[in-house]
Amino acid sequence: xxxxxxxxxxxxxxxxxxxxxxxxxxxxxxxxxxxxxxxxxxxxxxxxxxxxxxxxxxxxxxxxxxxxxxxxxxxxxxxxxxxxxxxxxxxxxxxxxxxxxxxxxxxxxxxxxxxxxxxxxxxxxxxxxxxxxxxxxxxxxxxxxxxxxxxxxxxxxxxxxxxxxxxxxxxxxxxxxxxxxxxxxxxxxxxxxxxxxxxxxxx
Numbered sequence: 552x553x554x555x556x557x558x559x560x561x562x563x564x565x566x567x568x569x570x571x572x573x574x575x576x577x578x579x580x581x582x583x584x585x586x587x588x589x590x591x592x593x594x595x596x597x598x599x600x601x602x603x604x605x606x607x608x609x610x611x612x613x614x615x616x617x618x619x620x621x622x623x624x625x626x627x628x629x630x631x632x633x634x635x636x637x638x639x640x641x642x643x644x645x646x647x648x649x650x651x652x653x654x655x656x657x658x659x660x661x662x663x664x665x666x667x668x669x670x671x672x673x674x675x676x677x678x679x680x681x682x683x684x685x686x687x688x689x690x691x692x693x694x695x696x697x698x699x700x701x702x703x704x705x706x707x708x709x710x711x712x713x714x715x716x717x718x719x720x721x722x723x724x725x726x727x728x729x730x731x732x733x734x735x736x737x738x739x740x741x742x743x744x745x746x747x748x749x750x751x752x753x754x
Contacts, residue, residue: 552575552579552580552595552596552597552598552716552717552719553597553598553599553719554566554571554574554575554579554597554598554599554719555574555719555721555722557722557723557724558570558573558574558578558722559574559578560573560654560658560662561606561609561610562724563724564606564609564610565604565605565606565609565610566599567604567605567606567610567613567617567659568601568602568603568604568617568685568686568688568689569613569616569617569621569659569662569663569689570610570613570662571597571599571601571678571689572662572663572666572689573662573663573665573666575595575597575599575666576595576597576665576666576669576670576673576676577662577665577666577669578665579717579719580595580666580668580669581668581669587669587672588715588717589672589673589715591672592672592673592674592707592708593673593674593707593708593712594673594674594675594676594677594704594707594708594712595669595673595675595676595677596676596677596678596679596694596697596700596701596704597676597677597678597679597681598678598679598680598697599678599679599680599681600680600681600682601678601680601681601682601685601686601689602681602682602685603617603682603684603685605617608647608651608652608653609652609653609654610653610654610658610659611643611644611647611653611656612638612641612644612653612654612655612656612657612658612659613654613658613659615638616634616638616659616660616663617659617688619634620633620634620659621688621689621690622688625670625689625690627663627664627667627670630660630663631660631664634660635657635660638656638657638659638660639655639656639657640656641656644656670690674707674708675691675692675703675704675706675707676689676690676691676692677691677692677693677694677700677703677704678691678692678693678694679694679695679696679697679699679700680694680695681693681694701714
């Protein structure tokens with residue numbers, strides 16, 4: 552599946568590596584009825600640059616979550632027990648959330664948990680075009696091309712597996728202006744969603 556650059560938690564901002572996981576394995580993977588598109592124990596191949604990039608104002612706790620928490624464990628239960636309370640109560644994260652434009656300090660935890668079902672269900676995740684060190688920190692494999700990814704997948708699912716392509720429609724951010732052009736468009740101001748007390752749109 553191709554993972555877009557835009558998700559629910561990064562308008563006017565950066566899709567962090569953790570948000571790549573959330574969007575690809577949390578949202579897109581779970582868009583099914585009855586059962587997932589991929590078989591249990593199968594391989595998900597995602598395409599995304601997946602760079603070590605973060606917005607220090609919008610996603611400050613994501614940086615520490617990636618550098619500290621994921622370096623220690625990828626297990627959601629361990630993450631919750633060892634780290635969630637500290638991030639949720641951290642005074643700096645709370646100040647950034649309440650007085651600036653940051654998502655809450657605990658936000659990356661729930662972004663990660665959103666993918667827990669896919670991570671347990673799948674035998675392997677491969678990211679095509681992803682920054683190798685970043686992809687490895689997430690617990691995935693990195694491939695340069697789709698052909699390489701398919702060859703790597705054979706180690707998990709065997710030779711000549713069936714392949715399903717999940718088509719993802721383009722996501723975009725609308726900019727709406729008044730007839731006179733003086734209205735506040737969605738391309739301006741602070742990011743939409745989850746910021747500063749949970750506001751969902753510009754006013």
